[in-house]
Amino acid sequence: MQNKISIKDIARFEVGNTIAILVNTAPAVFWMLFYLYSNPAVLQDCRNEIESVISDTKEINGTRRIIDITSVKQDCPILTSTFQEVLRQRTLGAQVRQVMQDTMLDGRYLLKKDVTLIMPSLVVHTDPAIWGPDVSEFNHKRFVKENRIQSSQRLNPKSLRAFGGGTTLCPGRHFATTEILATVVMFILRYDLIPLQNRWTPPKTEKTNIAAVVMEPDTDITVRVLPRESSTDCRWDFKLPDSNMVFGVAAEDRHD
Numbered sequence: 001m002q003n004k005i006s007i008k009d010i011a012r013f014e015v016g017n018t019i020a021i022l023v024n025t026a027p028a029v030f031w032m033l034f035y036l037y038s039n040p041a042v043l044q045d046c047r048n049e050i051e052s053v054i055s056d057t058k059e060i061n062g063t064r065r066i067i068d069i070t071s072v073k074q075d076c077p078i079l080t081s082t083f084q085e086v087l088r089q090r091t092l093g094a095q096v097r098q099v100m101q102d103t104m105l106d107g108r109y110l111l112k113k114d115v116t117l118i119m120p121s122l123v124v125h126t127d128p129a130i131w132g133p134d135v136s137e138f139n140h141k142r143f144v145k146e147n148r149i150q151s152s153q154r155l156n157p158k159s160l161r162a163f164g165g166g167t168t169l170c171p172g173r174h175f176a177t178t179e180i181l182a183t184v185v186m187f188i189l190r191y192d193l194i195p196l197q198n199r200w201t202p203p204k205t206e207k208t209n210i211a212a213v214v215m216e217p218d219t220d221i222t223v224r225v226l227p228r229e230s231s232t233d234c235r236w237d238f239k240l241p242d243s244n245m246v247f248g249v250a251a252e253d254r255h256d
């Protein structure tokens with residue numbers, strides 16, 4: 001109201017917001033769980049790391065296990081690297097911009113005023129010149145700082161453009177990161193997943209909606225969900241002691 005937008009237009013805007021909020025986070029959780037459970041070593045690395053950010057409190061009815069989400073974002077480099085690798089492999093958004101004035105890039109590329117510029121992130125995310133010869137492999141430690149420094153490639157994490165960039169950079173990126181990591185962490189600590197087909201086959205993604213950034217699986221994977229023995233005799237909870245703590249998943253949030 002204060003910005004002179006009518007109720008009807010607010011309602012229309014809310015439809016767009018619903019898409020923004022839902023279409024990408026649900027498949028991002030799907031791919032996180034897929035890559036974790038289909039790679040036992042990756043799953044074990046992440047479980048070990050998360051155990052260090054859980055605190056146990058004894059209560060009358062038993063133990064309460066509290067997961068500190070701020071610490072998950074801050075102190076779990078393998079898990080957050082896995083998240084970034086999932087986004088690198090499974091996002092296909094294209095940033096669309098209109099060129100406002102003739103602009104020369106790198107002394108070679110002239111962008112003419114008024115043309116529409118389309119920048120598919122998948123092209124950037126699959127370029128071996130940026131990511132090295134193992135570009136098509138799922139390397140869950142690719143974004144861990146020590147690995148980046150040691151590798152001859154000197155990977156620049158700013159090349160990850162899953163959340164777009166510039167003035168229309170996704171404003172939901174921190175919310176999305178928090179909710180995806182929280183869901184995944186709770187899941188992998190409490191459950192084992194066994195695919196009913198006895199193997200994890202990546203589903204095709206050809207039917208992905210045009211509005212989506214994260215690829216959508218065309219088919220379900222049917223699994224048995226088994227509670228882990230160590231997780232049943234306790235109550236589970238979250239805490240978020242510093243909601244302003246930002247995990248730098250977009251170039252604009254990084255200082256390295």
Ligand code: HEM
Nearest residue numbers: 020021024025028093162163164165168169170172176213
């Ligand atoms: C994994 C989850 C998500 C991904 C990969 C994602 C990705 C993106 C991308 C690529 C853009 C376009 C950026 C550009 O043009 O440069 C965008 C825009 C946007 N996103 Fe997200 N997003 C996610 C979750 C969310 C959530 C949870 C919300 C809201 C709570 C949200 C709200 C928005 C909005 C409002 C825009 C439009 C921004 C503008 O045009 O100024 N997104 N997102």
